[in-house]
Amino acid sequence: MAELRAQVCAGNQQLFEAGLVVWTGGNLSARDPETGLVAIKPSGMQYGQMRAEDMVVLDLDGNIVDGVRGPSSDTASHLRIYRLRPELRSIVHTHSNYASAFAAAGMAIPCCLTAIADEFGGPVPCGDYAPIGGTAIGDEVVRQLGRSPAILMKQHGVFTVGATIEKAIKAAVMVEDVAKTVSIAMGIGRVESLPAEEIAANFERYQQRYGTGSASVGVRS
Amino acid sequence: MAELRAQVCAGNQQLFEAGLVVWTGGNLSARDPETGLVAIKPSGMQYGQMRAEDMVVLDLDGNIVDGVRGPSSDTASHLRIYRLRPELRSIVHTHSNYASAFAAAGMAIPCCLTAIADEFGGPVPCGDYAPIGGTAIGDEVVRQLGRSPAILMKQHGVFTVGATIEKAIKAAVMVEDVAKTVSIAMGIGRVESLPAEEIAANFERYQQRYGTGSASVGVRS
Amino acid sequence: MAELRAQVCAGNQQLFEAGLVVWTGGNLSARDPETGLVAIKPSGMQYGQMRAEDMVVLDLDGNIVDGVRGPSSDTASHLRIYRLRPELRSIVHTHSNYASAFAAAGMAIPCCLTAIADEFGGPVPCGDYAPIGGTAIGDEVVRQLGRSPAILMKQHGVFTVGATIEKAIKAAVMVEDVAKTVSIAMGIGRVESLPAEEIAANFERYQQRYGTGSASVGVRS
Amino acid sequence: MAELRAQVCAGNQQLFEAGLVVWTGGNLSARDPETGLVAIKPSGMQYGQMRAEDMVVLDLDGNIVDGVRGPSSDTASHLRIYRLRPELRSIVHTHSNYASAFAAAGMAIPCCLTAIADEFGGPVPCGDYAPIGGTAIGDEVVRQLGRSPAILMKQHGVFTVGATIEKAIKAAVMVEDVAKTVSIAMGIGRVESLPAEEIAANFERYQQRYGTGSASVGVRS
Numbered sequence: 078m079a080e081l082r083a084q085v086c087a088g089n090q091q092l093f094e095a096g097l098v099v100w101t102g103g104n105l106s107a108r109d110p111e112t113g114l115v116a117i118k119p120s121g122m123q124y125g126q127m128r129a130e131d132m133v134v135l136d137l138d139g140n141i142v143d144g145v146r147g148p149s150s151d152t153a154s155h156l157r158i159y160r161l162r163p164e165l166r167s168i169v170h171t172h173s174n175y176a177s178a179f180a181a182a183g184m185a186i187p188c189c190l191t192a193i194a195d196e197f198g199g200p201v202p203c204g205d206y207a208p209i210g211g212t213a214i215g216d217e218v219v220r221q222l223g224r225s226p227a228i229l230m231k232q233h234g235v236f237t238v239g240a241t242i243e244k245a246i247k248a249a250v251m252v253e254d255v256a257k258t259v260s261i262a263m264g265i266g267r268v269e270s271l272p273a274e275e276i277a278a279n280f281e282r283y284q285q286r287y288g289t290g291s292a293s294v295g296v297r298s
Numbered sequence: 299m300a301e302l303r304a305q306v307c308a309g310n311q312q313l314f315e316a317g318l319v320v321w322t323g324g325n326l327s328a329r330d331p332e333t334g335l336v337a338i339k340p341s342g343m344q345y346g347q348m349r350a351e352d353m354v355v356l357d358l359d360g361n362i363v364d365g366v367r368g369p370s371s372d373t374a375s376h377l378r379i380y381r382l383r384p385e386l387r388s389i390v391h392t393h394s395n396y397a398s399a400f401a402a403a404g405m406a407i408p409c410c411l412t413a414i415a416d417e418f419g420g421p422v423p424c425g426d427y428a429p430i431g432g433t434a435i436g437d438e439v440v441r442q443l444g445r446s447p448a449i450l451m452k453q454h455g456v457f458t459v460g461a462t463i464e465k466a467i468k469a470a471v472m473v474e475d476v477a478k479t480v481s482i483a484m485g486i487g488r489v490e491s492l493p494a495e496e497i498a499a500n501f502e503r504y505q506q507r508y509g510t511g512s513a514s515v516g517v518r519s
Numbered sequence: 520m521a522e523l524r525a526q527v528c529a530g531n532q533q534l535f536e537a538g539l540v541v542w543t544g545g546n547l548s549a550r551d552p553e554t555g556l557v558a559i560k561p562s563g564m565q566y567g568q569m570r571a572e573d574m575v576v577l578d579l580d581g582n583i584v585d586g587v588r589g590p591s592s593d594t595a596s597h598l599r600i601y602r603l604r605p606e607l608r609s610i611v612h613t614h615s616n617y618a619s620a621f622a623a624a625g626m627a628i629p630c631c632l633t634a635i636a637d638e639f640g641g642p643v644p645c646g647d648y649a650p651i652g653g654t655a656i657g658d659e660v661v662r663q664l665g666r667s668p669a670i671l672m673k674q675h676g677v678f679t680v681g682a683t684i685e686k687a688i689k690a691a692v693m694v695e696d697v698a699k700t701v702s703i704a705m706g707i708g709r710v711e712s713l714p715a716e717e718i719a720a721n722f723e724r725y726q727q728r729y730g731t732g733s734a735s736v737g738v739r740s
Numbered sequence: 741m742a743e744l745r746a747q748v749c750a751g752n753q754q755l756f757e758a759g760l761v762v763w764t765g766g767n768l769s770a771r772d773p774e775t776g777l778v779a780i781k782p783s784g785m786q787y788g789q790m791r792a793e794d795m796v797v798l799d800l801d802g803n804i805v806d807g808v809r810g811p812s813s814d815t816a817s818h819l820r821i822y823r824l825r826p827e828l829r830s831i832v833h834t835h836s837n838y839a840s841a842f843a844a845a846g847m848a849i850p851c852c853l854t855a856i857a858d859e860f861g862g863p864v865p866c867g868d869y870a871p872i873g874g875t876a877i878g879d880e881v882v883r884q885l886g887r888s889p890a891i892l893m894k895q896h897g898v899f900t901v902g903a904t905i906e907k908a909i910k911a912a913v914m915v916e917d918v919a920k921t922v923s924i925a926m927g928i929g930r931v932e933s934l935p936a937e938e939i940a941a942n943f944e945r946y947q948q949r950y951g952t953g954s955a956s957v958g959v960r961s
Contacts, residue, residue, distance in 0.1 A: 182487030
């Protein structure tokens with residue numbers, strides 16, 4: 078449990094260092110595969126001040142198992158996703174600017190770049206608006222989850238998921254990166270989707286690398 | 299008084315580190331609740347060089363009580379706001395780029411994201427143009443102050459207020475962050491306001507957290 | 520002369536740290552008031568590697584008086600400006616992105632913000648295209664110089680001038696900052712000039728502060 | 741070979757420090773002129789963790805000569821370019837945001853700034869879409885290579901080439917810098933190409949400096 082907390086704390090700080098979150102916004106959680114418990118960022122704490130012991134540990138019903146602080150106000154959304162998708166081990170939520178701009182406009186990010194096909198396997202979907210605090214956001218994220226590890230939530234922000242903390246962070250970094258490129262492209266010209274066969278070819282190449290068992294599988298260099 | 303100066307100096311430097319101000323632009327002040335005196339950034343001094351003893355201490359009539367430097371040229375605006383709103387303890391002024399772009403266009407920031415509803419309780423208003431140096435800016439800021447701790451001033455910049463230095467800085471950080479997201483969104487699609495009931499629900503959730511007495515109350519994580 | 524070189528080297532590095540230049544682009548020079556000699560950045564040298572002894576010292580005819588490196592390829596433009604305007608002591612040239620975007624479009628930056636009226640006293644003018652290497656750029660910069668210490672050169676970049684190195688750098692920082700705000704504003708709405716009397720009032724307030732003799736005169740806080 | 745690996749590792753890290761790549765994306769390679777062997781970034785490794793011994797050394801047929809890691813998934817593209825253009829010694833590939841935005845829109849960067857004429861000798865071309873992994877990308881990059889050391893690849897990203905590692909990196913830095921300026925300019929007004937004779941004059945001045953034999957030849961300051 079101490080190790081999970083340390084990893085979750087380090088993961089949250091990585092979001093801040095990558096410029097994906099400001100002030101106390103955003104959060105990362107991870108699930109321990111053995112106990113099923115989830116560690117998540119505490120509520121209202123700035124990233125620079127967080128230490129591993131500030132992380133809050135909960136069960137899937139939201140009972141605090143360990144921790145002196147209150148959990149993130151997005152905790153219910155995280156727990157709902159973990160409950161519905163047992164294979165997931167980490168979830169990230171951000172309001173990163175470029176990806177959230179697509180969310181603000183209620184638009185998916187079109188699959189107009191090889192980097193989007195590689196990482197997301199198609200457009201990055203935008204889920205319907207859902208209120209914060211209950212199960213609605215988790216339900217909508219899971220409803221949208223297909224190939225893409227990133228889901229935009231309309232008029233809210235970004236959720237990413239992964240089989241590891243690193244993969245969830247990677248999806249958060251990559252969705253902001255491609256959202257920036259695509260939003261600039263839409264300002265200077267027209268973007269169009271890659272053909273379905275090219276999307277499939279890029280995504281399959283990625284999946285094959287993903288299955289090799291190396292620590293860096295599935296990561297295009 | 300030494301402590302107030304140290305806090306005001308640190309607060310001003312936080313604005314710079316957050317990228318909200320350049321060169322000698324922008325300023326933060328705070329009011330001592332016991333004496334009613336206000337400490338503010340000195341005029342024309344770069345952030346990296348400021349020390350606590352450079353802060354200027356004034357009474358609400360603008361008389362310099364302590365300090366060897368001249369006060370910020372926006373001092374009259376700060377003092378006017380403190381005079382009209384006794385509950386406020388800190389004021390921030392910036393020309394941060396994205397929020398000031400809305401000010402340049404004379405537009406409020408529409409309440410199209412949950413983050414805006416949470417922090418600002420509705421659109422971030424844009425006050426009418428008012429000349430620098432007298433009471434006009436302070437009067438217009440106060441006239442616009444409702445729920446939102448941030449006010450845009452047309453063709454000028456941003457003022458934020460708070461019951462603590464931290465809250466005034468937070469509003470300055472958050473208004474720039476949401477202005478960036480919304481301006482990008484307006485470039486790629488259409489943004490629309492959240493429904494009034496969703497704005498109210500988000501803001502009330504925020505307010506309830508605000509009332510719990512913890513150091514991090516009112517801060518969404 | 521050693522001191523001038525050290526100041527010119529430090530000034531060039533400030534341009535890099537402020538994000539106004541990349542790689543070996545851009546340059547800053549200063550004139551020694553006693554000898555009339557000019558020190559300028561060497562050609563093709565990256566900012567992180569420059570030391571004071573790399574600066575090149577020339578007379579106004581372009582003869583190298585001291586230095587082991589070749590002078591910046593914009594040296595002729597600097598020397599022409601110094602020759603025509605004896606009161607100037609420092610010149611900065613950058614391709615900073617937002618200000619150069621106005622130059623690329625051949626547009627002045629409209630005086631739509633108090634910060635522009637304060638620092639530039641009106642719109643930041645855009646000079647006609649002039650070829651690099653001879654006297655044409657210097658002639659056009661001087662032809663455009665009125666109140667504004669910054670001049671855009673069409674399809675090229677930015678020149679700023681000052682009575683001190685610090686003032687020339689300040690103008691370069693401020694023109695990029697306001698160009699960023701105004702370009703974002705033009706993407707979300709319409710910008711309009713401040714009324715002439717407000718421009719004059721803001722600029723005069725600035726000028727009065729400018730005349731007080733303090734080290735930080737003329738700098739709005 | 742150890743020196744080549746160290747230089748390739750340092751070059752890759754420079755791409756990251758310059759903000760041109762994120763996570764494990766992008767890659768730099770260099771060819772040893774004596775052996776003809778190529779060293780390239782390993783696949784799926786983050787920039788902060790790379791050391792010289794992680795670089796992969798291959799011959800032009802793609803046989804791994806030395807190295808414990810898998811080579812970048814763009815290796816086939818690099819090798820094809822080296823095979824077709826024996827004078828090239830280094831290749832850079834990035835998804836840098838502003839340049840890749842032109843690629844996403846399938847547009848060349850118009851030669852509307854002196855900096856573009858200097859470095860690229862005309863518009864930065866945009867090659868047709870080509871699938872990742874075989875010889876198609878390398879063939880298309882070489883087909884587009886004229887004066888410009890940078891080529892955009894439609895719906896993919898940027899390739900730059902050079903006679904040294906430094907020149908390939910410089911082209912990657914400069915293409916992103918000018919793409920940023922031009923994309924902002926297209927948002928606020930109209931851009932037009934420089935006249936052909938001005939492009940030629942700027943490029944020739946650059947070429948003449950290029951021929952002087954100094955370490956910094958060809959670099960405009």
